[in-house]
Amino acid sequence: MSEPAPHTPAATRPIHYRYFMNLGPQHPSTHGVLRVVIGLYGEYVLSIEPVIGYGHRMHEKMAQSRQWHAFLPNTSRMDYACCLPHQQCYVSLIEQHAGINVPPRAEYIRVITVELNRIVSHLLWLGAFLLDLGAFTPILYCFDDREQALDILEHLTGARITHCFFRVGGVLADIDEACAERIRSFIARLRSRFAVYQKLVTDNIIFIKRTRGIGIITPDMARRYGATGPVLRGSGIAYDVRRQQPYSVYREFDFDIPTGTTGDCFDRYAVRVEEMRQSLRIIEQALDRMPEGSIRADVPRRIPLHAGHRSFSVEGARGEITYYLVADGSDIPYRLKVRSPCFSNLSLLQELGEGMLFADLIATLGSLDLVIPEIDR
Amino acid sequence: METIITGTSGILGMAAVAAVIIGFVFVNATALGYIERKLCGHFQRRLGPMEVGWHGILQMPVDGIKLIAKQLIAPRNVAGILFYLSPLLALAPVALPLLVMPFAPRLQALDLETGLVFVLAMMSFNTFAVFLAGWSSNNNYSMIGALRSVAQNISYEIPILLSLLTVVFLARSLSLRHLVQVQEPLWFFLQHPSAAIAFIIFFIAAIAETNRSPFDLPEAESELTAGFHTEYGGIAFALFMIAEYTCMFINCCLATAVFLGGWQGLWLPLGAYGSGLVFLIKAYALMFVIIWCRWTFPRVRFDQLMNFSWKYLIPIGLGNFVLAALMTKI
Amino acid sequence: MKTYVREILSGAASLVSGLGVTLQALLSRPVTVPYPRKKIAMQPGYRGHPVLTRDFATGILRCIACGTCSRMCPSRCISVTGTQRNGERRKSPQTFVLDFSRCSLCGTCVEVCPVSGLAFSHTCGMAVRSRAACVLDLVKLAEESSCTNTVCLQK
Numbered sequence: 011m012s013e014p015a016p017h018t019p020a021a022t023r024p025i026h027y028r029y030f031m032n033l034g035p036q037h038p039s040t041h042g043v044l045r046v047v048i049g050l051y052g053e054y055v056l057s058i059e060p061v062i063g064y065g066h067r068m069h070e071k072m073a074q075s076r077q078w079h080a081f082l083p084n085t086s087r088m089d090y091a092c093c094l095p096h097q098q099c100y101v102s103l104i105e106q107h108a109g110i111n112v113p114p115r116a117e118y119i120r121v122i123t124v125e126l127n128r129i130v131s132h133l134l135w136l137g138a139f140l141l142d143l144g145a146f147t148p149i150l151y152c153f154d155d156r157e158q159a160l161d162i163l164e165h166l167t168g169a170r171i172t173h174c175f176f177r178v179g180g181v182l183a184d185i186d187e188a189c190a191e192r193i194r195s196f197i198a199r200l201r202s203r204f205a206v207y208q209k210l211v212t213d214n215i216i217f218i219k220r221t222r223g224i225g226i227i228t229p230d231m232a233r234r235y236g237a238t239g240p241v242l243r244g245s246g247i248a249y250d251v252r253r254q255q256p257y258s259v260y261r262e263f264d265f266d267i268p269t270g271t272t273g274d275c276f277d278r279y280a281v282r283v284e285e286m287r288q289s290l291r292i293i294e295q296a297l298d299r300m301p302e303g304s305i306r307a308d309v310p311r312r313i314p315l316h317a318g319h320r321s322f323s324v325e326g327a328r329g330e331i332t333y334y335l336v337a338d339g340s341d342i343p344y345r346l347k348v349r350s351p352c353f354s355n356l357s358l359l360q361e362l363g364e365g366m367l368f369a370d371l372i373a374t375l376g377s378l379d380l381v382i383p384e385i386d387r
Numbered sequence: 388m389e390t391i392i393t394g395t396s397g398i399l400g401m402a403a404v405a406a407v408i409i410g411f412v413f414v415n416a417t418a419l420g421y422i423e424r425k426l427c428g429h430f431q432r433r434l435g436p437m438e439v440g441w442h443g444i445l446q447m448p449v450d451g452i453k454l455i456a457k458q459l460i461a462p463r464n465v466a467g468i469l470f471y472l473s474p475l476l477a478l479a480p481v482a483l484p485l486l487v488m489p490f491a492p493r494l495q496a497l498d499l500e501t502g503l504v505f506v507l508a509m510m511s512f513n514t515f516a517v518f519l520a521g522w523s524s525n526n527n528y529s530m531i532g533a534l535r536s537v538a539q540n541i542s543y544e545i546p547i548l549l550s551l552l553t554v555v556f557l558a559r560s561l562s563l564r565h566l567v568q569v570q571e572p573l574w575f576f577l578q579h580p581s582a583a584i585a586f587i588i589f590f591i592a593a594i595a596e597t598n599r600s601p602f603d604l605p606e607a608e609s610e611l612t613a614g615f616h617t618e619y620g621g622i623a624f625a626l627f628m629i630a631e632y633t634c635m636f637i638n639c640c641l642a643t644a645v646f647l648g649g650w651q652g653l654w655l656p657l658g659a660y661g662s663g664l665v666f667l668i669k670a671y672a673l674m675f676v677i678i679w680c681r682w683t684f685p686r687v688r689f690d691q692l693m694n695f696s697w698k699y700l701i702p703i704g705l706g707n708f709v710l711a712a713l714m715t716k717i
Numbered sequence: 718m719k720t721y722v723r724e725i726l727s728g729a730a731s732l733v734s735g736l737g738v739t740l741q742a743l744l745s746r747p748v749t750v751p752y753p754r755k756k757i758a759m760q761p762g763y764r765g766h767p768v769l770t771r772d773f774a775t776g777i778l779r780c781i782a783c784g785t786c787s788r789m790c791p792s793r794c795i796s797v798t799g800t801q802r803n804g805e806r807r808k809s810p811q812t813f814v815l816d817f818s819r820c821s822l823c824g825t826c827v828e829v830c831p832v833s834g835l836a837f838s839h840t841c842g843m844a845v846r847s848r849a850a851c852v853l854d855l856v857k858l859a860e861e862s863s864c865t866n867t868v869c870l871q872k
Contacts, residue, residue: 169763
């Protein structure tokens with residue numbers, strides 16, 4: 011009996027050739043608790059079914075059952091790798107709803123810390139992606155590069171990972187001269203490290219062979235599934251919330267939106283590396299132009315949320331984060347909906363993965379930059 | 388039989404040689420394990436093992452004791468005796484080529500006329516043992532790892548053979564001792580350009596034969612499971628690791644003997660026994676390069692691995708071989 | 718044929734330059750610190766568990782047991798009891814129980830305290846053997862430590 015060609019559709023393939031395999035929920039690679047049920051034919055992937063929910067922590071329910079200011083620690087824990095955009099989205103949402111103006115110095119501090127967080131998150135992704143591909147050293151170089159930024163964030167926000175730093179009306183701590191000096195030296199150091207990554211990773215023929223032409227996401231597919239962030243920009247669509255719907259003080263900064271051309275894994279990698287460079291530019295400009303003033307507006311002690319709907323979007327490290335508030339007049343939100351970018355990015359895996367080689371599936375899964383607790387909330 | 392340890396011959400001599408060889412296998416594996424972990428640490432800008440003993444030097448013996456003390460668990464429905472046989476089958480044949488390795492003019496246990504063929508024959512047992520381990524484990528993923536390993540090893544045997552044949556053509560002998568002695572004026576590696584190309588092909592194919600990164604799909608299957616040795620714990624796993632290190636070492640010794648001039652070099656009056664030191668230095672330098680490659684490169688995908696062998700190494704190896712044949716004729 | 722050769726040469730060159738990067742790392746000093754033999758100091762802004770602050774001039778605990786922190790804590794991990802001591806108009810805390818196993822170090826309590834009576838300590842590495850050991854009585858902790866603590870957050 012002759013074997014069917016690998017690229018014939020899954021439905022017509024004889025059932026007894028196919029075997030199922032569980033990828034997760036315990037993963038060798040640090041994506042989180044994701045279970046992917048894969049139907050395989052030899053090395054070829056026939057069907058993918060992601061099963062999520064292992065990390066569901068009922069954040070949105072918690073938002074409905076406590077006062078709005080008590081939800082701030084939750085926003086830090088949504089996406090632990092890059093949590094400040096979530097915080098920024100939430101406090102900006104409340105500020106907009108309550109009509110509170112944030113002093114410009116606070117906005118600049120917010121931008122600096124968010125961009126630092128973006129760099130830290132991208133470096134973590136870079137290390138983990140290369141670990142998935144089998145390179146064991148770049149992750150440690152990335153962790154070494156993150157240290158300075160994490161120390162700066164620890165000094166400002168008090169923690170290295172779940173920063174609870176923003177408040178409605180401003181931020182909690184100020185960037186003084188010493189801190190600004192540290193940030194500048196971090197920028198200089200990271201700029202010199204890009205050459206190292208270029209030689210070790212970007213030019214490496216094995217890496218290129220593992221990522222070029224793999225996991226191609228067409229612009230049409232990205233649009234259909236609502237993918238955002240580097241996944242969308244890797245496919246060539248220059249959509250960045252900081253440019254399309256500028257919030258905070260992003261209008262005042264000069265930065266580029268990197269895009270890819272083909273939408274393969276290599277393009278997504280290159281987009282993220284370039285985004286790190288652009289974040290460094292933004293931080294530099296913010297430090298140079300930082301206005302004087304207070305870091306926190308005078309807000310009333312109690313801020314009831316008047317009845318109505320409102321949404322706010324920011325550009326997180328993984329894509330567009332949207333918080334949608336339905337308020338009913340008390341200070342407990344009636345409903346808070348969190349749009350997680352990883353959820354949309356993961357949903358295109360089902361269509362993308364059919365017909366791939368298994369090793370390519372691992373590379374593609376890594377290049378999507380998923381943080382599963384953000385998907386599960 | 389030309390034994391080496393002066394003053395011994397016959398049964399006692401053979402027993403002494405066997406003891407030395409077996410001891411060397413385990414000592415080598417321990418030392419290499421330690422070197423690998425320390426180098427891994429320093430490549431990653433950290434320190435490696437530091438706690439057990441001075442700078443972690445006792446880490447490997449203590450790990451060995453731990454592994455021996457572990458309970459050997461076998462899943463239900465493993466294929467009988469084969470499950471327990473595969474670690475032994477991995478280690479025992481791979482230790483034998485040490486008998487024919489010309490470490491020094493007077494440090495070779497056995498000088499076979501067809502020493503090279505003997506070494507290659509013993510190394511190919513590794514493939515068999517890996518496959519047996521994967522198949523007898525009664526585990527889907529071990530089987531996939533074993534299948535991949537078999538395909539990989541078979542594909543990379545051919546470039547090894549082609550590159551060694553190139554040198555055999557130039558030296559007109561299969562005896563390892565003779566191959567070293569022929570390199571008296573200048574190492575083969577530097578003598579003929581085709582020998583240099585053959586060396587590079589041999590080295591890359593040797594890394595792939597021993598399942599080392601960047602060709603370590605059967606072993607470090609972080610995608611799936613631990614590969615063919617998933618179901619093995621304790622001493623069985625340790626035997627597989629010792630077999631892998633010994634296999635690596637044999638390949639490096641072969642490269643040293645055939646391409647890098649064996650015991651020659653350093654131009655110091657080391658004598659008939661002391662020049663074994665030169666041999667070991669060269670072999671360990673090649674080991675360092677293999678370890679260096681492991682901690683630098685990502686893994687190659689399986690079909691790219693096969694592509695690389697069949698579309699790059701074998702054509703170049705064949706062309707090189709024909710070139711060498713032509714050059715000896717002319 | 719030309720692309721074949723070019724691919725081999727450029728690929729080999731990229732691999733060699735990658736090897737150069739790791740060699741440079743091998744020859745440079747490690748960046749790790751052998752913890753716990755050597756410890757790294759926490760950053761000045763690091764948030765350890767909250768502690769009660771004392772007034773710099775008089776040395777008395779600032780806390781007036783108003784219960785604002787307890788009401789505002791998102792994790793509801795604070796409970797304060799206080800009494801009016803003899804001859805004083807203000808209340809003083811008797812017990813200040815903070816269940817650190819539920820604390821998220823968000824800073825709300827430190828921020829809303831009207832008298833800046835709470836601050837973050839620099840304690841790190843709190844490993845305990847039971848949940849009960851996580852429940853801290855900050856008044857007792859303040860009595861056990863004798864140094865004055867005048868850290869307060871910039872408002």
